[in-house]
Amino acid sequence: MKTLSLTLVAGIAFAGLAGVIAPAAMAYDGTHCKAQGNCWEPKPGFPEKIAGSKYDPKHDPKQLAKQSESMKAMEARNAARAENFKKTGKWVYDVSKIQ
Structure with missing residues (x-):
């Protein structure tokens, strides 16, 4: 039981310490x-232009068109x-069943 209590106390202390340090490191001064x-501003090292960077998701146009195609089919059925x-x-x- 003491081991559990010490582990719990150590975990709470670490979480408290991380909560104090983390906001200071991530603080934004709003200037x-x-x-x-x-x-909003990007983190340091984030590129100005997303296209062609490592952050570019490179979506497949066929996959992106699936939703618009299904929406058109839905609208036709509803009509x-x-x-x-x-x-x-x-x-x-x-x-x-509609004739």
């Missing part, structure tokens, strides 16, 4: 604001459902 409330509802007065969810 480089682009506008009122817009005080068919709405048109069918206007004609028949019944809402049919399954578009394959």
Whole structure:
């Protein structure tokens, strides 16, 4: 039981010490604001231009287009459902059942 207590006390002391040191190392003085409330600035070493740097995510255009394609398909299905509802007065969810 004493071992657990000492471990717990040591962990709490270390966490307290880290909490005191970390904010001082990461502190931002707010002197480089682009506008009122817009005080974000990159960490030192972060490039001005992301494209071509190691931070560039290099997304595949085919993967990025998937969401817009699925949204267009969804809008087409919803348009068919709405048109069918206007004609028949019944809402049919399954578009394959709409004639």
